[in-house]
Amino acid sequence: MLIVALATKRIGKQNLGNVAKTGMEVAGDVIGGQNIKETLKDRGLAGIKRTVAEIIDQSPPDKQRLQKKKKRSPPPPLTKKQTTAAAAERQ
Numbered sequence: 001m002l003i004v005a006l007a008t009k010r011i012g013k014q015n016l017g018n019v020a021k022t023g024m025e026v027a028g029d030v031i032g033g034q035n036i037k038e039t040l041k042d043r044g045l046a047g048i049k050r051t052v053a054e055i056i057d058q059s060p061p062d063k064q065r066l067q068k069k070k071k072r073s074p075p076p077p078l079t080k081k082q083t084t085a086a087a088a089e090r091q
Contacts (some may be wrong), residue, residue, distance in 0.1 A: 011055060012055055014051065014055070015051055018047050018050055018054070019047065020050045021047070021050075022043050022044065022047030024051070025043050025046075026039050026040060026043045026049075029043065
């Protein structure tokens with residue numbers, strides 16, 4: 001669960017950074033005299049593509065992903081002979 005939370009936090013920070021960058025680009029275009037509707041359409045798509053590309057680049061390949069550990073079966077119970085031999089060694 002902790003790994004998921006950390007990854008989500010990291011991706012959220014990236015998204016926030018990309019939103020801020022896209023907003024600054026839109027503001028610059030509008031100040032430069034371009035149409036706000038067209039600027040939002042163009043810069044918005046570019047921002048989404050940039051965000052998706054960054055997320056894909058940082059996700060590990062399938063081989064590197066954590067795999068679940070297999071549970072080991074408990075050892076078989078000791079027989080009476082093994083128990084008496086272990087007790088004799090301790091003395």
